[in-house]
Amino acid sequence: MISDKLLALRKRKGMSQQEVADAIGVTRQTVSNWELGQGSPALDKAAELARLYDVTLNDLASDEVDVVCPGKGGRTRDVHVLDGLVGKDVTVELADGEGALVHARLLSVGAGWIRLECDAPRAVFPTPIFREKEPPRRVLKLVDMADVAGFTVEEDAR
Known part of the structure; x- marks a missing residue:
C-alpha cells in the first residue's frame, strides 16, 4: 500500500x-x-x-513494488561496482540479521536503491495446496542499499 x-x-x-x-x-x-x-x-x-x-x-x-528498508538506513554507499551484476541472480543478505532475499534477479542499481525481482513468500497451511511444478509468483522489491550487508552471485541458471 x-x-x-x-x-x-x-x-x-x-x-x-x-x-x-x-x-x-x-x-x-x-x-x-x-x-x-x-x-x-x-x-x-x-x-x-x-x-x-x-x-x-x-x-x-x-x-507490485515492495519497499524493503528494515533498518534505519545509514550512509549512502558507492554502488557503481554492482552495475556488472544487473541481470544476474543473486542472494542479498540484509543488515541487522533481517535475513536474506534468495534467488533474486538484480534488475537495476541507483540512487541508493537496488531493484530486485524475487519469489513471493508462499502461504503456509497444514496441507500443501501448491503443486510442486507450479512456478513461484515473482514480485518486485526496492531495497535500500544502506540495509544490504552483502551479495552472493548464484551460478546456477533458473
Missing part, C-alpha cells in the same frame, strides 16, 4: 512529517493522513514525493 511506502520512505530519509509537508507544500496533517491510509496524494504531489525520496513514481504508486 502507498501509505506503508510513504511512512517507510520518510523514516528512511530521516525526515519528520512537518519537514516532508514543508518540502512539498502541504500540511503536516495531510502527510499524516496519507501515511495512515486516509487518502492518497494527487499525482503532482506523488511526483514530488517520489523525487524527494529518490524513487520513481511507479515505485511509489505500484502495489
